[in-house]
Amino acid sequence: xxxxxxxxxxxxxxxxxxxxxxxxxxxxxxxxxxxxxxxxxxxxxxxxxxxxxxxxxxxxxxxxxxxxxxxxxxxxxxxxxxxxxxxxxxxxxxxxxxxxxxxxxxxxxxxxxxx
Numbered sequence: 001x002x003x004x005x006x007x008x009x010x011x012x013x014x015x016x017x018x019x020x021x022x023x024x025x026x027x028x029x030x031x032x033x034x035x036x037x038x039x040x041x042x043x044x045x046x047x048x049x050x051x052x053x054x055x056x057x058x059x060x061x062x063x064x065x066x067x068x069x070x071x072x073x074x075x076x077x078x079x080x081x082x083x084x085x086x087x088x089x090x091x092x093x094x095x096x097x098x099x100x101x102x103x104x105x106x107x108x109x110x111x112x113x114x115x
Contacts, residue, residue, distance in 0.1 A: 016089040023082065045079050 007015075020027070025039040036046040052060075052072065060068045066083035069075045 012089065019085050019089050043076070043078065045076055048074055048076055048079070 023039075025042075026037075029037045029039055031037050031040075036050070040046050040049065051074075056068060056072060064083070064087055066080075066087040069080045069083050
Protein backbone atom coordinates (compact mmCIF):
# COMPACT_ATOMS: atom_id res chain seq x y z
CA UNK A 1 0.00 0.00 0.00
CA UNK A 2 1.49 3.32 -1.03
CA UNK A 3 0.78 6.38 1.03
CA UNK A 4 -0.01 9.52 -0.89
CA UNK A 5 -0.14 12.01 1.96
CA UNK A 6 2.83 13.01 4.03
CA UNK A 7 2.64 12.98 7.81
CA UNK A 8 5.25 14.13 10.26
CA UNK A 9 7.21 11.57 12.24
CA UNK A 10 5.51 12.72 15.43
CA UNK A 11 2.04 12.31 13.89
CA UNK A 12 3.02 8.89 12.59
CA UNK A 13 4.17 7.93 16.09
CA UNK A 14 0.94 9.25 17.66
CA UNK A 15 -1.22 7.25 15.24
CA UNK A 16 0.82 4.08 15.79
CA UNK A 17 0.53 4.60 19.55
CA UNK A 18 -3.27 5.06 19.30
CA UNK A 19 -3.53 1.91 17.25
CA UNK A 20 -1.48 -0.06 19.76
CA UNK A 21 -3.58 1.24 22.64
CA UNK A 22 -6.77 0.13 20.84
CA UNK A 23 -5.54 -3.46 20.53
CA UNK A 24 -3.58 -3.75 23.77
CA UNK A 25 -5.69 -6.75 24.78
CA UNK A 26 -4.51 -8.58 21.65
CA UNK A 27 -0.88 -7.80 22.42
CA UNK A 28 -1.23 -8.79 26.09
CA UNK A 29 -3.09 -12.09 25.59
CA UNK A 30 -1.18 -14.49 23.42
CA UNK A 31 -3.12 -17.52 22.14
CA UNK A 32 -2.45 -20.66 24.19
CA UNK A 33 -3.73 -24.13 23.49
CA UNK A 34 -6.76 -24.75 21.30
CA UNK A 35 -9.18 -22.29 22.86
CA UNK A 36 -9.49 -18.96 21.05
CA UNK A 37 -8.26 -15.93 22.98
CA UNK A 38 -10.90 -13.83 24.72
CA UNK A 39 -10.18 -10.80 22.48
CA UNK A 40 -10.95 -12.90 19.40
CA UNK A 41 -14.23 -14.09 20.87
CA UNK A 42 -15.17 -10.58 22.06
CA UNK A 43 -14.60 -9.14 18.60
CA UNK A 44 -16.53 -11.92 16.86
CA UNK A 45 -13.56 -13.00 14.72
CA UNK A 46 -13.22 -16.61 15.87
CA UNK A 47 -15.50 -18.29 13.32
CA UNK A 48 -13.96 -16.39 10.41
CA UNK A 49 -10.35 -17.01 11.48
CA UNK A 50 -10.96 -20.70 12.20
CA UNK A 51 -12.57 -21.12 8.76
CA UNK A 52 -9.67 -19.52 6.86
CA UNK A 53 -8.14 -22.03 4.43
CA UNK A 54 -4.58 -23.11 5.20
CA UNK A 55 -3.24 -21.45 2.04
CA UNK A 56 -4.85 -18.14 3.06
CA UNK A 57 -3.31 -18.40 6.53
CA UNK A 58 0.11 -19.08 4.98
CA UNK A 59 -0.27 -16.15 2.56
CA UNK A 60 -1.37 -13.81 5.36
CA UNK A 61 1.57 -14.93 7.50
CA UNK A 62 3.93 -14.27 4.60
CA UNK A 63 2.50 -11.01 3.23
CA UNK A 64 0.53 -9.56 6.11
CA UNK A 65 -3.15 -9.97 6.80
CA UNK A 66 -4.17 -6.75 5.03
CA UNK A 67 -2.78 -8.03 1.73
CA UNK A 68 -5.34 -10.86 1.65
CA UNK A 69 -8.36 -10.05 3.80
CA UNK A 70 -10.15 -7.98 1.18
CA UNK A 71 -10.36 -11.03 -1.06
CA UNK A 72 -11.69 -13.40 1.58
CA UNK A 73 -15.48 -13.73 1.73
CA UNK A 74 -17.00 -12.99 5.12
CA UNK A 75 -14.01 -11.09 6.51
CA UNK A 76 -15.23 -8.98 9.44
CA UNK A 77 -15.13 -5.30 8.51
CA UNK A 78 -13.41 -4.30 11.75
CA UNK A 79 -10.70 -6.93 11.20
CA UNK A 80 -10.15 -5.65 7.66
CA UNK A 81 -9.92 -2.06 8.92
CA UNK A 82 -7.53 -3.05 11.70
CA UNK A 83 -5.28 -4.98 9.34
CA UNK A 84 -5.03 -1.98 7.00
CA UNK A 85 -4.33 0.37 9.92
CA UNK A 86 -1.57 -1.92 11.19
CA UNK A 87 0.01 -1.98 7.76
CA UNK A 88 -0.28 1.78 7.37
CA UNK A 89 1.06 2.83 10.74
CA UNK A 90 3.78 0.21 11.11
CA UNK A 91 5.23 0.50 7.60
CA UNK A 92 8.32 2.59 7.18
CA UNK A 93 8.38 5.06 4.31
CA UNK A 94 10.52 4.14 1.36
CA UNK A 95 13.80 5.96 1.29
CA UNK A 96 14.92 7.49 -1.94
CA UNK A 97 18.58 7.61 -2.65
CA UNK A 98 19.87 11.05 -3.49
CA UNK A 99 21.34 11.38 -6.97
CA UNK A 100 24.92 10.24 -7.05
CA UNK A 101 27.28 13.15 -7.24
CA UNK A 102 30.31 12.79 -9.41
CA UNK A 103 33.51 14.04 -7.99
CA UNK A 104 35.10 17.06 -9.59
CA UNK A 105 38.38 15.12 -9.96
CA UNK A 106 36.61 12.46 -12.02
CA UNK A 107 34.98 15.17 -14.15
CA UNK A 108 38.39 16.77 -14.80
CA UNK A 109 39.88 13.41 -15.80
CA UNK A 110 37.03 12.78 -18.23
CA UNK A 111 37.42 16.27 -19.68
CA UNK A 112 41.16 15.93 -20.14
CA UNK A 113 40.80 12.45 -21.68
CA UNK A 114 38.40 13.75 -24.33
CA UNK A 115 40.82 16.45 -25.53
